[in-house]
Amino acid sequence: MSVIGVVATLKVQEGKEADFEKAFGSLREQVKANEKGCLLYDVFKSKAEPCTYKVMEQYASQADLEAHGKSAHFKAAGPALGATLAGAPQIEYLDQVG
Secondary structure: OOOEEEEEEEEEOOOOHHHHHHHHHHHHHHHHHHOOOEEEEEEEEOOOOOOEEEEEEEEOOHHHHHHHHHOHHHHHHHHHHHOOEOOOOEEEEEEOOO
16 A cells, blocks of 8 residues: 555636635645545645645545545535636646655
8 A cells, every 4th residue: 555645736816815725724624634544735835826826635545535535525615615716726646655
């Protein structure tokens, strides 16, 4: 069983950064409280592109990643987060090395 990494690049509509950060903050709290197989779940704002955010995630297994996507709190956060986005997220899946 290997650790799964995820990097999601999200472009947020100009002027909606605070709404995005608030919605993501609520989701992050729920993930950390309810998903024991999620080892890392945080967001970072680009210094080069102010409306670009990177969500960095790490899961203990593929099953934990799949459970995250099916969780009630993830689904509930979708509308609030989606309303702030300027397009579809770009998702990259990574395998841990070593």
